[in-house]
Amino acid sequence: MKFFHFFLLRLRVFTLVASVAVCVYFVARVLIFSYSDYTPVEKLFGLLLLTGETYMLVHALGYMVNAFNIRGKGLEAPRAELKKGGEPWVAVVVAARHEPKEILEETIITFRNLDYANKNIYFLDDSSDQRYKDEADALAARHGIKVFRREERRGAKAGIVNAFMSGMTEKYLAIFDADQNPMPDFLNDLVPYLEANDNLAFVQTPQFYSNLGDSPVAMGAGMQQAIFYESICEGKNLNDAMFCCGTNVVFRLSALLSVGGFDETSITEDFATSVKLHTKGYKSLYHPHVKVFGMGPDTLPAYFKQQARWSGGTVSVFRRVLWQLFRAPRSLTFMQWVEYLLAGSYYFVGWAFFFLMICPIAFLLFNVPSFFLDPEIYIATFVPYFSLSLLVFYATMSERHYTAKQIYTGLILGSLCFPVLMKSTLLAMFGKKMTFVVTTKGGRERLDWKGLWPYGVMLGLNIAAIAVGALRFKDNPYAIGVNMFWAAYHIFILSNIFRFNEPPALPEEAAA
Amino acid sequence: MGVTKKELLKLIDEAIDLEEKSIPVYRKHLDTALFWSGLPTGERRQLNIYLNVLAKESGKHFARLTALKEKIEKGEKDVY
Numbered sequence: 001m002k003f004f005h006f007f008l009l010r011l012r013v014f015t016l017v018a019s020v021a022v023c024v025y026f027v028a029r030v031l032i033f034s035y036s037d038y039t040p041v042e043k044l045f046g047l048l049l050l051t052g053e054t055y056m057l058v059h060a061l062g063y064m065v066n067a068f069n070i071r072g073k074g075l076e077a078p079r080a081e082l083k084k085g086g087e088p089w090v091a092v093v094v095a096a097r098h099e100p101k102e103i104l105e106e107t108i109i110t111f112r113n114l115d116y117a118n119k120n121i122y123f124l125d126d127s128s129d130q131r132y133k134d135e136a137d138a139l140a141a142r143h144g145i146k147v148f149r150r151e152e153r154r155g156a157k158a159g160i161v162n163a164f165m166s167g168m169t170e171k172y173l174a175i176f177d178a179d180q181n182p183m184p185d186f187l188n189d190l191v192p193y194l195e196a197n198d199n200l201a202f203v204q205t206p207q208f209y210s211n212l213g214d215s216p217v218a219m220g221a222g223m224q225q226a227i228f229y230e231s232i233c234e235g236k237n238l239n240d241a242m243f244c245c246g247t248n249v250v251f252r253l254s255a256l257l258s259v260g261g262f263d264e265t266s267i268t269e270d271f272a273t274s275v276k277l278h279t280k281g282y283k284s285l286y287h288p289h290v291k292v293f294g295m296g297p298d299t300l301p302a303y304f305k306q307q308a309r310w311s312g313g314t315v316s317v318f319r320r321v322l323w324q325l326f327r328a329p330r331s332l333t334f335m336q337w338v339e340y341l342l343a344g345s346y347y348f349v350g351w352a353f354f355f356l357m358i359c360p361i362a363f364l365l366f367n368v369p370s371f372f373l374d375p376e377i378y379i380a381t382f383v384p385y386f387s388l389s390l391l392v393f394y395a396t397m398s399e400r401h402y403t404a405k406q407i408y409t410g411l412i413l414g415s416l417c418f419p420v421l422m423k424s425t426l427l428a429m430f431g432k433k434m435t436f437v438v439t440t441k442g443g444r445e446r447l448d449w450k451g452l453w454p455y456g457v458m459l460g461l462n463i464a465a466i467a468v469g470a471l472r473f474k475d476n477p478y479a480i481g482v483n484m485f486w487a488a489y490h491i492f493i494l495s496n497i498f499r500f501n502e503p504p505a506l507p508e509e510a511a512a
Numbered sequence: 513m514g515v516t517k518k519e520l521l522k523l524i525d526e527a528i529d530l531e532e533k534s535i536p537v538y539r540k541h542l543d544t545a546l547f548w549s550g551l552p553t554g555e556r557r558q559l560n561i562y563l564n565v566l567a568k569e570s571g572k573h574f575a576r577l578t579a580l581k582e583k584i585e586k587g588e589k590d591v592y
Binding site for chain 2: 105106109110112113181183208209210212226290293400401402
């Protein structure tokens with residue numbers, strides 16, 4: 001923290017300088033790529049590398065803009081005073097299908113403890129298995145809450161919430177996932193924002209995981225959430241482009257009904273519906289305080305399944321956003337477009353990582369160059385961009401008390417998701433959904449060799465590339481040395497798959 | 513408007529049940545809140561001690577409600 005203090009005091013200056021460095025490096029790469037005289041195969045690899053780098057540069061620039069904009073700005077949204085006993089009615093709902101009753105009961109308990117007079121609690125049970133239906137009925141009877149079921153099953157979570165909304169009498173709708181536990185002041189804190197502004201469609205709060213200590217995956221997934229819900233969401237909020245994240249959110253019913261309810265055609269109905277609400281002129285608000293705690297995935301299969309669903313859904317909406325941009329460019333503001341395009345393209349990070357990984361291998365094993373910059377230009381453009389971007393990122397996160405090790409755990413886990421993200425985004429681009437089969441061993445989920453093969457292949461290729469590079473090192477020390485460095489870095493990242501694939505300790509093991 | 517003995521006992525039972533089940537849920541999440549707080553280890557340890565005290569205090573509340581329930585059960589009064 002002390003190390004970053006100097007930079008934090010001058011953060012706006014550093015973000016500006018870092019943004020300029022990003023642009024300079026990008027221009028240098030594009031110019032030299034365009035004017036280099038290389039063979040078609042070399043150009044192909046050069047294009048792949050440039051594509052991967054462009055993705056990283058655009059998203060780094062997006063982060064810089066957000067970090068610059070939010071500096072020194074507080075939450076300024078107006079709040080209405082709620083009259084004691086005259087608070088507007090809120091429907092507090094949890095939608096679940098075949099969820100363990102213990103997890104659901106904890107959530108219902110926290111609903112009952114919400115310190116807000118005018119609330120009705122509903123359990124939207126979408127289970128088809130009679131055992132889960134019976135459990136839902138027993139839970140509802142024990143806690144005095146209402147169970148809602150629908151006649152015809154369509155549209156997954158969006159479908160059951162829409163079916164429920166059609167008979168709702170409450171003004172607001174608070175939605176939670178089965179494992180999300182709101183703190184008692186959740187509604188008292190959020191409803192005043194909605195009461196103060198009739199054009200505000202929803203208020204979103206962060207999603208923080210409580211099971212960080214369960215496994216490295218739980219810690220990594222928790223850190224990824226933390227990175228997203230800090231500067232990134234605060235930046236989106238300033239640009240009135242904060243989208244709903246599906247849980248820990250309070251909606252104005254009339255706003256939702258005006259856009260036809262939740263979008264049932266997308267598995268990320270929250271993201272798709274947010275685009276519709278913003279297009280209709282509604283505002284959204286991000287409340288940057290942790291009001292809800294929940295449970296994150298604690299095994300690689302569970303984490304990959306979550307990421308496959310999020311990425312597939314987001315990319316399918318991204319396609320629609322691109323079409324809307326082409327068809328009706330004035331339907332959103334410039335910064336809303338920027339934020340939606342950044343969010344919608346985020347999950348292509350798997351492809352970017354893969355492109356960055358194969359280019360050093362191609363150079364070391366097959367002598368196919370893809371990075372056409374001279375050493376002097378590389379040092380003058382890449383080093384400032386890379387070091388300043390990292391500095392701004394780590395400084396802003398360290399200011400919020402995250403350690404470098406915690407951040408890195410999240411980044412490594414995100415990088416290891418590349419095969420899943422590549423497949424899910426590719427399928428989504430062609431309008432198809434990815435199915436993810438979870439295999440279990442000894443009752444605890446972990447990836448078997450079928451799930452590990454992409455890592456084995458990439459590890460083997462990187463090791464071979466370093467071995468060949470060492471033999472050829474004297475031929476071209478600079479170029480071979482730089483590529484060997486990146487291959488070694490990728491080996492380090494890939495080798496973490498074995499650490500993350502260790503299943504979480506059972507309670508008796510943890511106690512021992 | 514009064515409340516019958518049966519209704520009152522039911523309300524106390526519900527309060528005991530809710531209290532008993534709520535404490536572990538919030539306790540689990542508060543541990544994480546401390547982790548995310550960025551406070552130094554010493555301060556986190558101290559806050560953890562306070563939280564344990566509060567959790568024990570809530571346990572006393574549970575004991576008082578149970579005692580109240582027993583008292584009402586043994587009493588002859590039917591409307592409160």
